Amino acid sequence: MPFMEWDASFELGVTEFDEHHKYLVYLLNLTFDGVTFGASHDELGAVIDELIKYTTYHFAAEEQWMTIHKYPGQSEHRKEHEKFCTRVAEIQKDFHQGNMNLGLEVVQFLNNWLSDHILKTDAQYGRFAKNHL
Numbered sequence: 001m002p003f004m005e006w007d008a009s010f011e012l013g014v015t016e017f018d019e020h021h022k023y024l025v026y027l028l029n030l031t032f033d034g035v036t037f038g039a040s041h042d043e044l045g046a047v048i049d050e051l052i053k054y055t056t057y058h059f060a061a062e063e064q065w066m067t068i069h070k071y072p073g074q075s076e077h078r079k080e081h082e083k084f085c086t087r088v089a090e091i092q093k094d095f096h097q098g099n100m101n102l103g104l105e106v107v108q109f110l111n112n113w114l115s116d117h118i119l120k121t122d123a124q125y126g127r128f129a130k131n132h133l
Helices: 015-036 041-068 074-096 104-132
Strands: none
Touching: 015 041, 015 104, 041 074, 041 104, 074 104
């Protein structure tokens, strides 16, 4: 059973970003599986690297969409992205330097952030898209 289940409550109505979010949930579940079933340091590192790489791509795509569509909440949204990227970069650095083992607390942090961000912050631009585009 996956750590995080995708369901309709996560759908924003912006197809591109709904697909991005599904992939991020998939990567989160891969991370959970790796932690739970004892994946090697290199295997976990590869999943974390992909999660960060894809998150960076996704954030850039969202921010570009917001600019194009003149989304009024873009500045605050971007700040959330920046805070998350800073924290995850610290996790990645510590992990690759051998200063931390990836544990369930990191997976739970990622899960909480992703769920909260999609359901609250991203939902705002989903409503904007529905009402203005």
